[in-house]
Amino acid sequence: MTRIEELYQYFKQFPQVTTDSRQAANGKLFFALKGEKFDGNQFAAKAIEQGAELAIVDDKEVVVSDKFFLVDDVLEALQQLANHHRHQLNIPVIAITGTNGKTTTKELVSTVLEKKFNVLYTLGNFNNHIGVPLTLLRLNGEHEIAVIEMGANHPGEIAELCEIAAPNYGMITNVGKAHLEGFGSFEGVKKTKSELYRYLESNGGKIFLNADNAILSELANGELITYGSKSGNFLQGELISGSWNCNFKVLFPKGWLYMNTNLVGAYNFENGLAASCIGHFFEVDALQIQKALANYKPENMRSQYVKKSAAHLIIDTYNANPTSMLAALNHFISINGRNKCVILGDMLELGEYAVEEHQKVVDWLLGNKLHRVILVGKHFVATSSPKEIICVESAAEVKALIDKEPFTSNDLVLIKGSRGIKLEQLVDMIQ
Numbered sequence: 001m002t003r004i005e006e007l008y009q010y011f012k013q014f015p016q017v018t019t020d021s022r023q024a025a026n027g028k029l030f031f032a033l034k035g036e037k038f039d040g041n042q043f044a045a046k047a048i049e050q051g052a053e054l055a056i057v058d059d060k061e062v063v064v065s066d067k068f069f070l071v072d073d074v075l076e077a078l079q080q081l082a083n084h085h086r087h088q089l090n091i092p093v094i095a096i097t098g099t100n101g102k103t104t105t106k107e108l109v110s111t112v113l114e115k116k117f118n119v120l121y122t123l124g125n126f127n128n129h130i131g132v133p134l135t136l137l138r139l140n141g142e143h144e145i146a147v148i149e150m151g152a153n154h155p156g157e158i159a160e161l162c163e164i165a166a167p168n169y170g171m172i173t174n175v176g177k178a179h180l181e182g183f184g185s186f187e188g189v190k191k192t193k194s195e196l197y198r199y200l201e202s203n204g205g206k207i208f209l210n211a212d213n214a215i216l217s218e219l220a221n222g223e224l225i226t227y228g229s230k231s232g233n234f235l236q237g238e239l240i241s242g243s244w245n246c247n248f249k250v251l252f253p254k255g256w257l258y259m260n261t262n263l264v265g266a267y268n269f270e271n272g273l274a275a276s277c278i279g280h281f282f283e284v285d286a287l288q289i290q291k292a293l294a295n296y297k298p299e300n301m302r303s304q305y306v307k308k309s310a311a312h313l314i315i316d317t318y319n320a321n322p323t324s325m326l327a328a329l330n331h332f333i334s335i336n337g338r339n340k341c342v343i344l345g346d347m348l349e350l351g352e353y354a355v356e357e358h359q360k361v362v363d364w365l366l367g368n369k370l371h372r373v374i375l376v377g378k379h380f381v382a383t384s385s386p387k388e389i390i391c392v393e394s395a396a397e398v399k400a401l402i403d404k405e406p407f408t409s410n411d412l413v414l415i416k417g418s419r420g421i422k423l424e425q426l427v428d429m430i431q
């Protein structure tokens with residue numbers, strides 16, 4: 001019996017896993033992961049004291065009883081255990097990645113599939129080399145299908161996550177400019193995201209493909225299940241409106257069906273159509289797909305509309321990159337009525353492209369008439385911008401500006417930026 005098989009026997013007895021010693025309790029296994037500023041091995045004894053059944057460690061110095069399980073590398077053990085567990089439960093696994101929209105699409109797909117199946121899906125943004133195995137270890141015998149979100153900020157990461165999750169199906173929402181600091185270039189982004197395609201092609205998997213996307217169509221080979229706005233796809237859809245809520249129609253075998261959503265922006269059409277395609281492929285009733293999409297309400301700072309006592313807000317503060325920023329701005333300018341105001345935060349992890357990409361956003365703002373513009377972060381401060389565009393270093397400074405000149409009921413405010421800029425705190429500041 002290998003060390004992982006031995007560990008799996010413990011997991012079958014105690015199928016709850018934590019990497020946080022503060023959450024260690026009876027019935028849980030504690031994995032002592034290392035981070036840049038901490039070493040989980042140093043908290044293993046505390047985890048056992050708090051009731052953890054077993055502490056998986058890779059420092060033999062902390063092993064003082066049979067409650068400690070020594071491995072060569074805790075992270076590798078966690079990933080190998082997740083992979084082993086995934087193969088014990090022979091259910092379909094759908095992997096979703098992409099530059100923009102992957103979390104929204106993951107949630108829409110899961111919501112649709114839940115109309116027919118018991119679905120395990122990624123919670124929050126547990127989409128990296130730690131989050132993916134932790135998600136897989138939540139699988140149990142009652143689950144019938146899994147939807148796994150995969151994120152990446154450097155080459156090879158999607159390939160690694162595929163080796164852990166072993167997906168049978170996968171989709172890439174799109175490929176855009178994000179994490180350029182880690183990928184090195186847009187070509188690096190394309191190569192990394194398409195690692196999902198390569199894995200599926202090599203392992204007999206199926207690809208859900210947005211046939212309207214030229215880049216994805218060029219990258220994808222193998223068995224394709226296509227969706228898009230043209231006839232001849234497995235599922236065809238057509239955008240109806242996207243100024244406020246994104247509404248579209250889908251051609252099912254029995255005819256066109258209208259889909260109304262609570263998602264803001266036309267760019268969510270492809271996310272909704274992807275969910276419809278996957279649901280239809282797995283034989284979820286068309287009316288149930290319609291109901292699932294209509295009932296989904298974003299509450300995760302993505303494409304979220306909030307009506308305050310005065311201003312109207314569109315909140316998209318979970319993340320930002322050049323592609324998603326310009327998509328949000330182009331949608332925003334298309335909305336009729338009200339004074340259009342924007343509070344935009346820096347787009348992080350762009351490396352040497354930061355100055356160029358932030359200047360492009362400023363140039364767009366100069367070419368489009370907006371009532372009020374506030375830019376937040378050191379990258380925006382470093383751009384060449386006229387005095388009517390206010391640039392400040394932090395979200396805290398924006399509060400003073402809002403206190404001095406509050407937004408009114410005639411204002412529609414787009415708030416968008418990378419999570420590290422913390423623009424979400426402004427939502428409570430605006431009346």
